[in-house]
Amino acid sequence: MTIKEAPVTRVVIVGNGMAGSRLVQELRARDPQRHLHITVIGAEPDPAYNRILLSSVLAGSLTAADVEMVSPSWYASEGVDLRLGVAVEHVDRVRQRVLTTAGEHIGYDRLVLATGSRAWVPPIEGLVDELGGGGLGPDVAVFRTLRDCRDILGRLSGVRRAVVLGGGLLGVEAARGLAGRGIEVEIVHPLDRLMERQLDKEASQVLMSTLRPLGVRVRLGAHARAYDEVAGQRVLVLDDGVRVAADVLVVACGVRPDVGLAREAKLAVEQAIVVDDQLASVSDPRIHAIGECAQHAGKVYGLVAPAWEQAVVLAEVITGGKTAYRGSPVVTRLKAADVDLAAMGEVNADADGARGVEVLRFADPARGRYQKIVIRNNRVAGAIMLGGAETVGTVTELFDRSGPVPADPRSLIFPVAGTPATADPARMSDDELVCRCNTVSAGNIRQVCADGAGTVADVALCTRATTGCGGCRDVVSALVDAASCTPSPPRHGAQDARRRAAARVEVPA
Numbered sequence: 001m002t003i004k005e006a007p008v009t010r011v012v013i014v015g016n017g018m019a020g021s022r023l024v025q026e027l028r029a030r031d032p033q034r035h036l037h038i039t040v041i042g043a044e045p046d047p048a049y050n051r052i053l054l055s056s057v058l059a060g061s062l063t064a065a066d067v068e069m070v071s072p073s074w075y076a077s078e079g080v081d082l083r084l085g086v087a088v089e090h091v092d093r094v095r096q097r098v099l100t101t102a103g104e105h106i107g108y109d110r111l112v113l114a115t116g117s118r119a120w121v122p123p124i125e126g127l128v129d130e131l132g133g134g135g136l137g138p139d140v141a142v143f144r145t146l147r148d149c150r151d152i153l154g155r156l157s158g159v160r161r162a163v164v165l166g167g168g169l170l171g172v173e174a175a176r177g178l179a180g181r182g183i184e185v186e187i188v189h190p191l192d193r194l195m196e197r198q199l200d201k202e203a204s205q206v207l208m209s210t211l212r213p214l215g216v217r218v219r220l221g222a223h224a225r226a227y228d229e230v231a232g233q234r235v236l237v238l239d240d241g242v243r244v245a246a247d248v249l250v251v252a253c254g255v256r257p258d259v260g261l262a263r264e265a266k267l268a269v270e271q272a273i274v275v276d277d278q279l280a281s282v283s284d285p286r287i288h289a290i291g292e293c294a295q296h297a298g299k300v301y302g303l304v305a306p307a308w309e310q311a312v313v314l315a316e317v318i319t320g321g322k323t324a325y326r327g328s329p330v331v332t333r334l335k336a337a338d339v340d341l342a343a344m345g346e347v348n349a350d351a352d353g354a355r356g357v358e359v360l361r362f363a364d365p366a367r368g369r370y371q372k373i374v375i376r377n378n379r380v381a382g383a384i385m386l387g388g389a390e391t392v393g394t395v396t397e398l399f400d401r402s403g404p405v406p407a408d409p410r411s412l413i414f415p416v417a418g419t420p421a422t423a424d425p426a427r428m429s430d431d432e433l434v435c436r437c438n439t440v441s442a443g444n445i446r447q448v449c450a451d452g453a454g455t456v457a458d459v460a461l462c463t464r465a466t467t468g469c470g471g472c473r474d475v476v477s478a479l480v481d482a483a484s485c486t487p488s489p490p491r492h493g494a495q496d497a498r499r500r501a502a503a504r505v506e507v508p509a
Ligand SMILES: Cc1cc2nc3c(=O)[nH]c(=O)nc-3n(C[C@H](O)[C@H](O)[C@H](O)COP(=O)(O)OP(=O)(O)OC[C@H]3O[C@@H](n4cnc5c(N)ncnc54)[C@H](O)[C@@H]3O)c2cc1C
Pocket: 014, 015, 016, 017, 018, 019, 020, 041, 042, 043, 044, 051, 052, 053, 054, 055, 086, 087, 088, 089, 114, 115, 116, 117, 143, 144, 145, 170, 173, 258, 261, 290, 291, 292, 293, 301, 302, 303, 304, 305, 307, 333, 334, 335, 469
């Protein structure tokens, strides 16, 4: 549904996280004359930061300052009204205005909900401080925000043993981060494998044996009953009575989309806020939702690449472009020092008994390697690449663009010299994705190099490649080298290239 009325001038964005902060940049890139009056309201007091790098902050390899993404001074210089540490507590759809916790009413022509998710805390005794107002119990922490990170780090002095409750992606990253600080860590997970959404049982076994020498033990099939103090020691008590010593308990049991505002405003909410291809609520075309609080075509994404793709599409929509969001392919990468893992698509199609599926598998547990490629209709339908697989780039690319697998698909596991399955950046085709988080292709990078970008930092400034999870840094560096675009241009040269790149941003149609 489109709105035929006065042009949009007032845009209010609720949430200054990964999606909200990207949207405001995309809007300004399309609105250099500043016709739009943009207000961003963020409940967190910190400037916008890269949430996906929090595990590196926990591990101590990055500081809070390193993960800042968009500074408040940028908002000021762009004439964007930024309110940090302020939440929206009510949406008045009739008067088209929001009410903030600072008691202010702010009117909108378009409202964007980018409220993300909250950490979910399971109903286990001792996790929540019932007497102390419902906050987390003593020595219990969750892992979602910079503040959570500071909270965990603040509790670590004198801590010898930590338990991470939950063995999903976040749980594994948190455990690796804590182990990197010399703490004995145990992951307690109720299911029969780690990262059950991304791995099969065998991959989970290989991952567990990779984690063990790094100081992380894993207890599978374990159900926690209570977090308690026994004889002066904090312990996690399991269903079978076993007690696991835990000076600190980090709860990483998943997230729930933050949809309280939307529900109260009587917008359609299922798992998250239901939106159409223009990322507008199906209940109100003046209200949009992007990121983890949005549900598009039945899917709620828990990754940054879809959130940023949605931000690009929505910026186009709000500034009058004709475009539509069609969904995003999902590749998950674990960011834990000394553990290399990428997983995508239907990794358990064989176990699920799916028809017409061919599976290639290579396991070398002693060296921490496991690769599995699921092929359907001659396309990569899913893959697990654990342990520094050389072919991960090629497999990911085939998965992304649904390209046909090579005549001998074994080359997707064992690269054969002279076949395209070797991940040589210089031989990447122009449309091959390099930075998945920001949807930047090898061709985009070559172009900005030709326009004058001469270093990885310049390419980051021009295209944003490397500024998400950072996993593509080596490939970008190799492409910059291959383009031989030295010497480095002056800063304004890269900025010009940045503007040109923004003008060329491709919107998934
Ligand atoms: C430790 C960690 C590691 C991760 N690793 C990866 C990874 O490797 N790859 C990947 O793709 N993804 C990863 N993710 C997930 C990724 O961070 C999220 O998908 C992304 O942050 C979603 O962006 P968002 O803007 O929807 O939500 P968020 O980034 O959570 O932002 C939502 C913001 O809205 C604010 N807000 C909520 N309600 C209100 C309100 N009423 N008023 C004002 N503000 C409000 C919140 O305080 C928050 O700041 C990771 C997440 C975590 C926590």
